[in-house]
Amino acid sequence: MRKIRPILRAAGPVPSLVIAGADKGGTSEAYAMLAREFQVVDKGQEEKKELGCLYLVMHGAQAVQQCYLQYFGQLQSNMSKKVLPIDATPNYYYSNQFYARYISPPKILAQVAPSATILFLLREPVSRARSLYNHFLISVTGYDLTGTLEEQLEEELVFLNRSAPQTLLNLFVDARCVQQTDCNMWHYWHKLREKYQETARNFRRNRRKDVDNKRIISFILSSMYFPFIYTWVQSFDRVALMESEYFFQDTSRLWQLLQIPRSESSEDYRRPENRALTYDATSQLSDGIQKRLKQVFHRPNTLLRKYLSKLETRGFSVFPSVGSNSWWAAGDPLLRPHKARKVTVA
C-alpha cells in the first residue's frame, strides 16, 4: 500500500485532504472523525465540512485558490491540535450542476493543491441512490423530484437503453480504458448528463408544466464510479478508496486507510445527524427494478473492481482489497436484491 502518511502538509493555504465522494457514502462521519482530531480550518472560522471551492472551477485555478484562502489562510499558527486542512465536498467527483465538459475539475485542483490526498468512500450504488433520493426529498430544494425513486430510476433506465445514449454510455464505461491512462471520460460523463437533463425534462414536460427551472438528478450515472475515479487518478497520485459498507461496519478503519495513528479520543467525535432511520414508501424498490439495476451496474462495477486492483498493485490505498468479501469484490454478496427496510407510510 502506498504510504500516504503523513498526509503531506500542502504548501500554502489549500487542502491537504479532499473528501471528493461519494455523497451518501458516509463522508459526514469521516469528516466528523477527522475534525475531532485535527484543526481543519482557521481558528477564527467556523468548521465547515463542504467548502465547495472547486465549484468555482469555471473561473479558473486562481478563483479556487482564492476561495481556499479564506478558510486556510491563517492555519499556520501554533494551536493545540495538529493541523489538517480538509475540504469534504462529496459530490466533487461528478457535480450535477457546477462543472463543464471541457474542464476537468481534478486537473484544476491539482494545479492548486498538487500534493492533496483524495479520499473516496464508495457505497453500493443502489443503496446510495436510495439514500440520495431520500436526502433530496427531505432537505434539498431546486431539484425536480416529483415521483417515486422507482419512477425516477425507470426514467433513467429508459434513457440509457436508447441507442444514442447507449453509444455514449459504452464510451463512458469503456473497458479498454482500464489498461490505458489517457481516456477522457470526463467528456462523456458531461455529454451523457446533458443529454439526460434534456431528455428527462422533455419527458416530464409532457406530463407537467412546472419542471423547467429545476435540475434533474442522475442517480444511476453518478453511481457508475469507475470513470470518475479514473479521472481523479489521472490528476492525483495520492488517492485512498474505501467501500462505505466496510467503513460503516467499523469507522475506525478510516485511520488505517489514511495511515493516521488513532489517538485516545478518536472515538469521541460527535456523530452527524444525517442518518435516515427509515425510508418512506416513495423510496422503496420492486424486485423487478432491483434486478435490472443489478444488470446495469454489472459492467461499471466490474470495471471498478478491475481498476481498483490495478490501483492496488500501483500502491494506492484500497480498502478492502478487491479480492475480499465486499460489493466491489468478485463475490458481491451485498449486491443481492435489497430487502425493503421498515416502511413508514407518510
Ligand SMILES: Nc1ncnc2c1ncn2[C@@H]1O[C@H](COP(=O)(O)OS(=O)(=O)O)[C@@H](OP(=O)(O)O)[C@H]1O
Ligand atoms: N457508521 C455508519 N453506519 C451506517 N450508516 C452510516 C454510518 N455513517 C454514515 N452512514 C450513512 O451514510 C449516509 C450519509 O452519508 P454522507 O454523510 O456522505 O451524506 S452527505 O452526502 O454528506 O449528505 C447515511 O445513509 P442513509 O441513512 O441511508 O441515508 C448514513 O446513515
